[in-house]
Amino acid sequence: MAYPPIVIALIEALGADVVSLRETIAGRRWADWSGEPADIPLALLRPRSTAQLSEAMSICTLYCQPVVVQGGLTGLAGGACTRASDVAISLERMTRICEVDPVSATLTAEAGATLESVQNAAAEAGLTFPFDLGARGSCTIGGNLATNAGGNRVIKYGMARDQVLGLEAVLANGDVIDSTHKMVKNNTGYDLRNLMIGSEGTLGIITRVVLRLRPPASAVATAWCGVGTYESVTGLLSLALRRLPTGVSAFEVMWPSFVDYMTTHVPDIRNPLDERHNFHVLMESVGTTEPEHQEVFQCFLEEALEEGLIENAALAQSKGDAAEFWRIRDSTAEFPVLMPDLIAFDVSFSIADIGRAAQECDAALRNTWPTSTVLTYGHLGDGNLHLIVQVPGADAATVDAVENLVYGIVRDYRGSVSAEHGIGSKKRDVLGHTRSVAELAAMRAIKAALDPHNILNPDKVLPA
Template identity: 75%
Template sequence: MPQSEILTALLDALGHDVLTTRDHLLERRNADWSGLPGEAPLALLRPRSTAQVSQALALCNRFRQPVVVQGGLTGLAGGACTSAGEIALSLERMAAIQEVDAISGTITVETGVTLEAVQHAASEAGLMFPLDLGARGSCTIGGNLATNAGGNRVIRYGMARDQVLGLEAVLADGSVIGGLHKMVKNNTGYDLRNLMIGSEGTLGIITRAVLRLRPRAGALATAWCGLPDYAAVTRLLGEAQRRLATGVSAFEVMWPSFVDYMLAHVSTLRSPLDTKHPFYVLLESAGGDGQRHQDAFEDFLADMLEAGVIGNASIAQSQGDAGAFWRIRDATAEFPILMPDLIAFDVSFAIADIGRAAQHCDQALRAAWPGSTVLTYGHLGDGNLHLIVQVPGGGETTADAVEALVYGIVREYGGSVSAEHGIGGKKRNVLGHTRSPAELAAMRAIKFALDPHGILNPGKVLPAP
């Protein structure tokens, strides 16, 4: 149908307060951080309630109008990029924290709220929301759930889906499903909650959620460690999980390529160690009793030093020290400035394979493109490896070749082409490296059942048949 008809129908139902046409969008961004292009959409919808989301989708479904839901536009897979014929739907006005229930340990929110706002609300209640990402100030809970975000503390608390007890979502036809339940145990048939989480806006739009809160740690013990080889890295992880009473809350592994590059290019960073090592680990353990926990942490590291597992270590004596360690790891936020033409990978392997897989990628990339920059780091405790590649003078053809090489190695090792950033439009053509034909067929069947006209985020996640 003519585009004017759907715009007229939306305007009649929702008004100028909710609907903004392309001519009035001015400089609004149309793409996320993936580097994929985005065009100004036909219009932008900014509903103020689930009821308005439902009205909008019911009309768009009737007119077969494609819709792309947008959160904070901090994604790295192109899932929120729009084209000229699509309508963008932003939940930025649905950003209320509706309830903090300290007894149940939950927080109920509209999903346009930022991750940082949820963290602050939890902290004010004497609790914590454990999901944490570098984009915390901009990313939204809706985007976090739609992509099943990971972050720094998956090793202890799990992915985004592990933080959700209940949610509300609107399907393509405007139907509202789900419930704002606060129960951990809720075995009542098909889990529609987890079907929505990780679907990247292709099955429905998540509008509200009940999130789990956790007890706030009384103390954080943090160390920056230098290790001799990958075997030592995995041994440190295993020993820390076994011997530290409260376990490991973060285990970030960095290869020298990453650490040396960051220290050389970000003037505010300082090396925690005066020695060089083949591997570096940022180890964090959350505990209750401050001094007792710190003493146990230091005793453990002393044993690891004596056993030769660690070559050297710097232990944070203050929050400032710990913050300085984390700033090296979080300096990835500087990549858009330092390496605007980078090719980034978010992949995962079995923990036992990461050392060999990372070395395989590094050697193959440098052999194929001498003079290229290859940086390696990751959340080792959950098998997530990040690889940053920059080829001087490389263009789109080079990027395609780099991706083919890396994703080919991922397939060889039986890994995943996406650990925590989603598939979006960027990885849909390599989804078959990780998923079987039968699994892809099942995904398509689910998509058709919930969105038979294909209006939700078309061209994302699923590869072309």
């Protein structure tokens, strides 16, 4: 069988141990969770070191060969999907936890390490890596940073980029950027670290990271609140931030459509409050001393009740109670089974606008498609709104119409078409709803400077 010159060159330089041919990789999955199309690539590279990856990229540049980096394939924007003409790169062999430094409170890991392995290594050292996602067992830390992932606790700890002190990355031409320092303060010119984070593999390939660790929380208080108005929801958040000394670690808001659907369709979960409310808020706050923190949290809830910000609340009395509350919010993992043809949105607005924007989206969708199912929920503490839409019998034209409607409202409110899942191929045509012409031009200039042959994840992120 005749192989393309690029494949032959890669095998000669790196060996068959690193380079897998197309006919040997047909059984692998090549698409993420986005539903975007994917094909078996020309070859799969699985380097064991940054040096091997650097050599591979030098060769790919010489042949102007497009490459796509894949992590745990848990993305939702199509950023890791491959074409038949691509060479795929997996860092599944670069999974080492290189160092845990308890004095600096840092952890250094290779980019192929799973999020869960990072969390476990931090815990073994008596610290915690608070960044968390439901896909923790399979998503990789490199993928988390490449997409600047969010998660449930952004309100307290920030996005993925906020967990990083330094990183190492391989550029398109094989050059290696090594800024794996442990300093919080490093004000020395352009921040290449943050340029790589969130670039979805279009500017460079992250290979090693230095992560910030935190002291572990010894006390966790969790409550499920029923709230009457959106103004009361934002009032509850403001009160929590003022009254709780350690702030809020999660503030999840669910509209009745979401809670009713999940408690009806998912076995063994129930609404912690018997009565129906216009909004349901799952709150979490972490502290250092268990009895005192629980007392402060309970006093805060009593004050919120007295001020009329909440109508009722259930306070978790145990870790089991808290897990049951979170099961409702985390039941979104059932969507692929419950709604295999769903249309999902991950958008953001200013916190002040979310109530109106969500109501406008819901009304417009139900008026246009009366038989549709529309579920609304989100990490409201950081402005992130999720909409799940199902239109019975929807064809491609209907899907486009639904997306145009929702993204049009996002543009009207000057929101973001992607809050935490990136752009990939799925949202590149609507990136202009959020970014100005000047911003897009600057992005293209950066891409052209770092990847002049457009070989790093081409046709992703930037509009055509």
